[in-house]
Amino acid sequence: MSSHSSSPEPSYIEYQGKYKGIFAWILSTDHKRIGMLYLYSIMTFFIIGAVLGLLMKFELIAPGKTVMEPQTYNAFFTLHGILMIFAVVIPGLPAVFGNFLLPIMIGAKDVAFPRLNLFSWYVYVLGIILVVISQFAGEGPPDTGWTFYAPYSFRTAGNMLPAVLGAFVLGFSSILTGLNFIVTMHRMRAPGMGWFKMPLFPWTLYGTAWIQLLATPVVGVTLLMVVAERTLNIGFFDPSLGGDPILYQHLFWIYSHPAVYIMILPAMGAISEIIPTFSRKSIFGYKFMVASTLAIAFVGYFVWGHHMFTSGMSGTALYTFSILTFLVAIPSAIKVFNWISTMHKGSIDMQTPFYWAMAFIFVFMVGGFTGLVLGSLAANVHLHNTHFVVAHFHFIVFGGTGFAFFAAMHYWFPKIYGRMYDTRWANTGLILFFIGFITLYMPMFYLGYMGMPRRYYDYDEVFHGGNIISSMGAWVLIAGVAVIIINLFRSAKHGPKAVADPWGGKTLEWTVPSPPPVENFEEIPTVTKGPYDYSQD
Template identity: 60%
Template structure:
């Protein structure tokens, strides 16, 4: 089957140097692919670092690395995963490829700016990784770079922070590009309320990127002003306020969590109706909840600082505001479940990943309330409970959202289908692995195990070992999943335009889509979840395979 002649679409060489035409492309689909590959490479680096940390913690006392190496590796794991993988993941890769296609546009609004964003991302990533190998060694402050330690650490904090500064600009420009694209580039008939929920989620995300990311840049500039000009901003000895750093850092970094999760929620909202053959339940409510999460999520940053010594009034205000965010998040989960109710469910791999998302995100979200409530947070602050919560939300949420996107749009990008049985098994192994890896962390946290510690008391050994076993299961699932996709892109079964029977515009194009996207400007006459007359091509395939 693999030798069937296919149209290569946007992959087709344009003549000239193949490397140059990819590196300097302004085609949103190629830029999205460049992001995707770069993100997956950084992801594998981050996974290896995480596995090394778990291996170190397999037994009390030193095992495979020194204390300094441990501090550097958990910092690097955080910086790589957050700034190079999770923040750009879905918007920069799949947003770039599919936002214009879903809107019926020929490209994003500013294609050259898009290329510039990608290059800022690569340069920023390069600078961040340079901090590892230059004088001073890898930073050991944790990804939060808290003062005063970050100002006295002799490691290469400045270089890593500069990398983060550059990466911030990449994120801002991508957000700006998406806002303008959504406002200006929609096809005829693509009204705001006919837009699929993925563009809506990207829209909410883009506003956070544009409004919150500059604060990170300002914070970094303030650090530079303090160091170079000797002005007291964060240093109390010079009249500064160390808590101001935490405020400024979290004013960006908390909304950044929603930059991470909202696009994944958008993908899930697009996938679930397709595989249940039913319009999404509460379309407008999901839009409203995305915007509400983006807004309310920007007002809750100080819940990271309940034990920092800030005023009790602030503790109460921010604890209250935090609970407000739980409402729109729960609205989404209930809407997804209601969409599935009485649906004609097809358990294809993207849906399995999406269900994994709902389960794991719910585990992370509900434990978030334990942390958002100031009273209980006092007990579990800075313990493994926080680590468990964060990884359930981000790996179980955004990670599963990314994997769901990869499996959902794979046939559109490559025009081929991966092995669905292996994909389903890999999803199950990853979901089991994530539970094994992070659930023991909740128990460790409740038992008082502090985060970021190199060593621990013997009574924590069993749970730490359980968590490390979980990390191996997760890694096996990831290897299986990536191998399956890698193999499928060249040797998979050739599929048609619309294997899943989806109703959004990208599925009206050939797979892979041509460089210019649409031959004729599409005219949209119905909503994105209108499945009348659309029969999934995969149904016939599944049936014939079932007969064998």
């Protein structure tokens, strides 16, 4: 691969390597192809998870049994949670856009360990296979919810072992991706690209990678303890043997709260790329954006207890976690403030990715503010385990990560496929998605506030109205998802050819052809300016 001199290099899509057909993809160590492997796997599980959600909403459209048995409902919300958390949103932005874009954005030819990168995709697939096995083998699918709370997770007859091991294995894949990214950013930045010349998306990937690395092992060993508990009857979390179930919750949330930041940080990073590009203006407060990324990653590590306010922790622990939770709001607010200030006096170009970014900011703020409601102790006692919580975290996890994922998809689509999508259909999809999203989740705040508990297939008649609206929102949302995905699929094949820099972006990925050649850069660039330098135009 070193004898390229005059003819332009083939793009990563056309490149013919040692292997043919599908093997050219599943055996490729090219970070771009691995990113695409993740993209297709993640979209598949996203659709499966979304269909499960749709079916649950069908069940909730009327009180009593509508379409499924209670046990089926329990299995559905468990699988929905496991798939959406471990297989979709956690790898979502880092593994897809991180893999595809990180090396290009920092001016490198690949990640530091390309083979490890491919290996981590296989580990991911192995984890998924275990989750699938849990659904069909043994005595029925798991029914604990994605949190696997003790002691139920080792008392239930459901087939827990493969599901727990699957989550463990998926975590391992996440660790390997994080490790790879950190080393890549330490060793492979282009000449001249100091840490503070690095674009913000790589910066958020850096923060995320550290959380993946430092939080995932804790849940890994916790899940292993649950496995030991189920198979060997050890008694770590079993009250009848002296164990403490609340300790399980501590250990579980030591990972699973930072996991929220694994999802949201790269989402914020993608938005921080989109807003300067379409405002034709450098990001406002670059260093504050970097600092807030690291602050969120750091403080986010110590707030896990706010998931356990009603579990019976000590008062001291309650106050501490509540204060720390409020602290995380500060760096998050800095980011929103800086996005708005970037747009101020910018020359705004209204394009699909920008609309997505605006929708993101809206849903993220609703999610963030309701998070403060839940973070205050007194309110939490009332709202804990109600639909309010479900609405809140869907606004953050689905609203935050999901909107940012589609924003990133529409922003980098021309770069990834070398083709442009149909803007009209894309905007229609966004409108349907947004309306559906708000209609689906907004009523759940109200329902939860009025006292409707989560995780039941049935409810009192007083909650009927809100649930009808919410279920109808789900249909609109699914229609939006369908429009978006069909449009993107069609455009990837038949869309008009895209130029190297369709949006006027300034970061390095827009300097290479669309789609990028196999080795990204013919010559490694030397960086002299900051990432969002619009000064000369």
